[in-house]
Amino acid sequence: MSGEAWVTAGLGPGGLAGFEVVASGALTLLQDAGRPGYAHLGVTTSGAADRGAYAAANRLVGNRPGAACLEVTFGGLRMRALRTAFVAVTGAPATVLVHRARASAAPFESPSGYAFTLFAGDVMEVAAPTEGLRNYLAVRGGFAAEPVLGSRSADVLSGLGPAPLEAGDILSVSVEAADWPPDAFIPPLLPNAGPVRLRLTRGPRDDWFGDRGWRALLDSLWTVSADSNRVGVRVSPSEGGVGLRRAPGYDGELPSEGMVAGAVQVPPSGHPVLFLRDHPVTGGYPVIGVLTEAAVDRAAQLRPGDDVRFIETRR
Amino acid sequence: MHIRRMGESALLAEVPDARAAVELYGRLRVDTPEWVVELVPAACTVLLVFDCERIGASQAGAWLAATAAWARGARSTSRHESEPPAPASVAADPRTRSGAVSPSEPVEILARYDGPDLGEVAALLGIGVDEVVHRHTGQLWTSAFIGFAPGFAYLMGEHEPLTVPRRETPRTAVPAGSIALAAGFCGIYPRASPGGWHLIGTTEARLWDVGRAQPALLAPGTRVRFVRER
The missing domain is CATH 3.30.1360.40 (Gyrase A; domain 2)
Structure with a gap:
């Protein structure tokens, strides 16, 4: 399910050549606030996986909300500035390294959460985060690309939007920005002390698992599996735990129904899938609960091997 | 409700x-x-x-x-x-406020009934191939919802005389424009993808085009009539 719809990243409308990609890292994508309003046509909202960190990156450089950023998955992005640029990196705690083009200038190192200036020829690198998974790189003006259905987000499920970055790509920068940056720095995520706690509301299909299944979800310790991506995060029971079992009488199939980001869907294996921003618009497994908006952002920073606990929140 | x-x-x-x-x-x-x-x-x-x-x-x-x-x-x-x-x-x-659903004329889809599963569908229903085509073109279909891929509409018939199950073995590649039946619905693959439905024909209609004001040809509520291409 991919291929033909990808459009090439790079020089977008009204932009100036701003950066050359030296190394793309494992996966770096253009993301904005997504394309809501098309789910009935089979198109998911997509957009930045960690909405809070994405919005913060734009605030640090004084962009308008909705400007496109780079979403860097587990570091490894290196790019050369082709002109002066005011940039910021937010999200997972990670070190940003800048090798200055001017021989006499000392290299520069910054944690995520700050904005700084690059000059033409400088090479910046986002290192792999010490915790978490995703970083957001904003440039004042925003990255330019041809919008598809009103958004510059790369949707990995249906292949809409700009292609993943590759070495050699030239990234263009738009010249539209807002006023002065409202924030000077964004505090990083606090280090994990024990399992990551994700808040969720109960239902809509909690009846498929009964009170016993709901308690099992909340009481168990879960571990993030390796096969997780922007579509969803898979978790499995930690050390000797068991998957969720359906309540008596619920062994049939659920007709497909609309899905939302944060839906905790339980396939027959009993190992939940936490839907992120590129989730399918409909799904045929029962949703036992739905993460809060803040928990969806936190889930987007989970990496394989992280331990997770679910906490019920009442609305 | x-x-x-x-x-x-x-x-x-x-x-x-x-x-x-x-x-x-x-x-x-x-x-x-x-x-x-x-x-x-x-x-x-x-x-x-x-x-x-x-x-x-x-x-x-x-x-x-x-x-x-x-x-x-x-x-x-x-x-x-x-x-x-x-x-x-x-x-x-x-x-x-503009609504997306209008009782306009049905969308006509030119279809060639050349699918590899046409014979199997006829056998499953205990009718001839011509009768399958006759039933497919002879009723009005309505797009009930979209799922599986952008623009892939689940079409409901007026009557249900073309109900066949999914194929026992899904195909790893179904060409774009394939007209297919399964689980009481008719669908048309907007682009090449894996698929488990029975393929009865093909069309050159563009089901999905992000460059159009209405990217999906068959948005939910749209009525459809299949016309046999001669």
Whole structure:
């Protein structure tokens, strides 16, 4: 399910050549606030996986909300500035390294959460985060690309939007920005002390698992599996735990129904899938609960091997 | 109709079947308040995603229930007797806000009945190949909902004489434009993908084009007639 719809990243409308990609890292994508309003046509909202960190990156450089950023998955992005640029990196705690083009200038190192200036020829690198998974790189003006259905987000499920970055790509920068940056720095995520706690509301299909299944979800310790991506995060029971079992009488199939980001869907294996921003618009497994908006952002920073606990929140 | 909460900003309305779902969906599209983010019909539900900073779940649910009640009323009484409910936040006149669903002419799809499973479908139904084609072209289909891929519409027939199960072994590659049957629905693959439906024909119609004002040719509620290409 991919291929033909990808459009090439790079020089977008009204932009100036701003950066050359030296190394793309494992996966770096253009993301904005997504394309809501098309789910009935089979198109998911997509957009930045960690909405809070994405919005913060734009605030640090004084962009308008909705400007496109780079979403860097587990570091490894290196790019050369082709002109002066005011940039910021937010999200997972990670070190940003800048090798200055001017021989006499000392290299520069910054944690995520700050904005700084690059000059033409400088090479910046986002290192792999010490915790978490995703970083957001904003440039004042925003990255330019041809919008598809009103958004510059790369949707990995249906292949809409700009292609993943590759070495050699030239990234263009738009010249539209807002006023002065409202924030000077964004505090990083606090280090994990024990399992990551994700808040969720109960239902809509909690009846498929009964009170016993709901308690099992909340009481168990879960571990993030390796096969997780922007579509969803898979978790499995930690050390000797068991998957969720359906309540008596619920062994049939659920007709497909609309899905939302944060839906905790339980396939027959009993190992939940936490839907992120590129989730399918409909799904045929029962949703036992739905993460809060803040928990969806936190889930987007989970990496394989992280331990997770679910906490019920009442609305 | 039963309404279930689905997180902080969504409600799931349960209805008896796909026909009821697309009917409710059509009503909800007539006079849609601005706080509605998504309306997603499916096999027997309609999902409402709302902007939780602008409206609470109980008010969103009240709009859903009131619109559904009016839809049921409209079916049993004549048109001008049943007026839509007018929630305080929206205009009372449904014509002031553009709806996506219109009772316009059916979309005609030129079809070649050359699918590799045409014979198997005929055998499963115990009829001849010509009769399969006759039944396929002889009824009006309605797009009930979209799933699986952008623009992949689940089409319901007026009658159900073409109901076959999915193939026992799905194909790893189904060409774009393939017309297929499974589970009581007809579908057309908008682009090449894996697929488990029975392929009965092909079309050159462009089902999905992000460059168009209406990217999906067969948005939910759209009526479709298949015309055999000569």
